[in-house]
Amino acid sequence: MPDSEYLFSLAMFVLGLALGSFANVVISRVPEGRSFVRPGSICPHCASPIRWRDNIPVISWLILRAKCRDCASPISWRYPLVEVASALLWFIAVLAFGVGIQAVIAGFFFWMLLILTFIDIDTMRLPNPIVAVMGAVGMIAAVASQLTGLGLAPLTTTGVIASPFAAAIVGSVTAAGLSWGIAASYERMRGQAGLGMGDVKLLAAIGPFLGPYTVGVLFVGSILGALFVSMNVSSRKDGAGAKVPFGPFLAGAAVLIALFGPEVLSWYLDLVKLT
Ligand SMILES: [Zn+2]
Structure with a gap:
């Protein structure tokens, strides 16, 4: 070093x-x-x-x-x-x-996710002002990247969407839209909320930091959440799962994808090409 x-x-x-x-x-x-x-x-x-x-x-x-x-x-x-x-x-x-500045933006992103994780564990809520500040900083970084050419945000670059601003918007809109659709249909089927609106807003705020990879946060977060719930339910005698906040799993997935997302995706694409 x-x-x-x-x-x-x-x-x-x-x-x-x-x-x-x-x-x-x-x-x-x-x-x-x-x-x-x-x-x-x-x-x-x-x-x-x-x-x-x-x-x-x-x-x-x-x-x-x-x-x-x-x-x-x-x-x-x-x-x-x-x-x-x-x-x-x-x-x-x-x-x-x-x-460089990108590391500061990544540190800020991880730090906000840490705060939201513990607030969600304590209160089952993701406070709007904190989510909004996180999303706004990410969007400002994406706009600054667009204007200056400095690669600040999204932290993950795909090459598919060259414009940082477009990548930020696409990430926010697709992940929030998809999670909103899942939340709405789940609520209709089961008559209860699984994903909350707080989770939808959190994904929208993650968008500027991870671009199109934000959709992956929804999937990886769901897998982490399902693993946790299945482990917890099997260890509980009454078998009933207490209500589990989803924010911590989305936050954990977001950090993992920020760190390893592009590598895992290119590894996977190579694998698919071979078959
Ligand atoms: Zn004291």
Whole structure:
């Protein structure tokens, strides 16, 4: 690894840790409609303000041995988990997309998906403002790519649709349209919602980042979700599946496709050509 790449990936890792800490604040406050700027971090049990030295990602949690300094209530392992996951995602963005703005856009995309994953797990909702901000940043990056020729977004290029802006629109519209069609027909057949409108909007917001590959997110996400549900149902004694949020599977599929989508597709096309 050259020095510049080493420094850049280290900087992104540290940025990812700090943004992971911020992600925890967004995850806990945005669904309740609270400001994520004020007040500063407080203990959810005793409401004591958290000192800056106790608010260092991961390290403070380890030093405090997962207990609040004021009331000794346990601090969830989820806080350091989100911080580490965020740092790794920003780091992986550099490995996959190299030194430059595209890696920052990929890191931002992964980071937003991480936030949405945990909010969906907690609340079964994907808040519109967060999904909209993610989609808007992706669309701005696609338009900037169109105007400047810098390859910023979509992160995946196919060569089939040369225009970044067209690829972004095609990705959004096809994936959102297809998932909306599935959601509507499923609801008609079963009288209950499987895919929600939140998932449809999430796919629309993924569109600018993955272009036509966004359709693949729907399929890979469905496979991941089906695997999870089948494993869960077989391990439950009553056999009944609790309602499972779909957003985390779409988010996981989106990260996988951003990292490996083009390689897997070209491998598959080669395979098909051989037969
Ligand atoms: Zn406390």
